[in-house]
Amino acid sequence: MFTIVIMACFPRFPAAQTVADYIKAVVAPDAMDARSIALVVTGPSGYDPHLQRRSAKLAGMHTLVIVVDAAEMVATYGNCTAAAAALGPLAQKLRDQNDAARRAPVLTGIGAGASLALMAANLYPNTFKGLVTEALSAANDPCRSIAAALAPEDGKSPLRWHDVAHASLAADVAGVRFYDPQSHGSDEAFYQAYLTLAGTDHAFDTATVAGGDLSDLPITVHQDPSAPPSGRYAIFLSGDGGWAKFDEEIAERLAQSGVPVVGISSMRYLWKEKSPLQIAEDITRIDRTYAGQFEAPTVILIGFSLGANVMPFFAPSLPTSLQKRITGLVLLSPERQTGFEIVMGGWMGIVTGQHDVAQAIMTATDSFHIFCLYGTEDKNSVCPAVDQHVTHQSYEGGHHLNADYDAVAAEILSDWAPTPLQ
Secondary structure: OOOOOOOEEEEOOOHHHHHOOOOEEEEEOOOOOOEEEEEEEEEEOOOOOOHHHHHHHHHHHOEEEEEHHHHHHHHHHHHHHHHHHHHHHHHHHHHOOOOOOOOOOOOEEOOOOHHHHHHHHHHHHHHEEEEEEEEOOOOOOOOOOOHHHHHOOOOOOEEEEEOOOOOOOOOEEEEEEEOOOHHHHHHHHHHHHHHHOOOOHHHHHOOOOOHHHHHHOOOEEEEEOOOOOOOOEEEEEEEEEEEEEEHHHHHHHHHHHOOOEEEHHHHHHHHOOOOOOHHHHHHHHHHHHHHHHHOOEEEEEEEOOHHHHHHHHHHHOOOHHHOOOOOEEEOOEEEEEOOOOOOOOOOHHOOOOOOOOHHHHHHHOOOOOEEEEEEEEOEEHHHOOOOOEEEEEEOOOOOOOOOOOOHHHHHHHHOOOOOOOO
16 A cells, blocks of 8 residues: 655745655555655656556555656756755655655666766765666766766765666676666566665664764664663674664664664775775774763674674774773674675675785784684684684574574673773
8 A cells, every 4th residue: 555645845845945846756655654765866757657656566665755857856956966965855854744764765767867866876875875777878868977977986886876777887887786677577677676775774774863073974873771881882893784684683682781882884884995094093983972972981892794804904003092992802704805895796705805804813812802703604704713812602504693693692791801901
């Protein structure tokens, strides 16, 4: 069930935009909550019967669908740049008006609408959970954004980009995944492209907003005000799938035990490469804010998968004053080799870097207690290779430690590292 509202005016819009003709429809789930937001930017075809059917299908999958006409929106705002800047605030306004969950929208550009969508994605990548394009054409580029998007300076798209195309123009751009409509049908390929973005990385799905000095970091905070304070908190770097169920479940259990957690989505944070020194500087900024806020004199550093891989590289670069307050490094399913950015294929267990994690761990043991947790079926885990000066815990199963969240949280909270090593 769903509710379709053909939009003509919004009383809460600024007076100059009381009539928003470029908003063609808002399709809200009926009698169910909206768990994702699709912001669809169309070309001349507009809100045609095909898009109406797609919108209804998405609404039936707990999606709030917002459809805007690119050409009319550009005409309203005067130019493409201003229209691109308005897309994010528009989605937020309609999200709140429709009581949808506080989640970042998945930006979708169809035909000529992809031109405006690409400009918005390039200018404001942190505003959107990802980008879906369909019928992308360099000859149909009214905002003149496609050429730049196909040749980014660093070779990588500014955010996760899913292109529905048989022969994608973006084949040479890192960070783009392709969905072939000839293999699955155009509608099924579109749904897969959208839902894969909408269903990942809960860091986009929280009302937590880091203020001031941390506003540029993808932070999610888990804290239980009813839990007795423990005098410690955790900084937790997720795997390359973002702040997902595994990270969230562990963090919730720690928070319930009086250990608040500041989570970092590695999918967003390491989308572009960062050096160990840059990561150390950002961890220091986080500690400067949250150690006082939580009244926690000690801190645990936790990493899962990619987050665990990079931890022994950056931890020795932390200020000595912070190192002395770290009870230990908890490495959940660290791998043998790593890089320092998200690489397509990392989600499937493909080696994504050449830096030796075992060597970094052994170097870090000079300064930190290290706890290495791994699944016995995880053949890429580095834990068995680092047996000196490292505490180990194995679990049945693979990379996600048999999803034994209670046991993993209990191990982290145990007395394996009661005090900092330094």
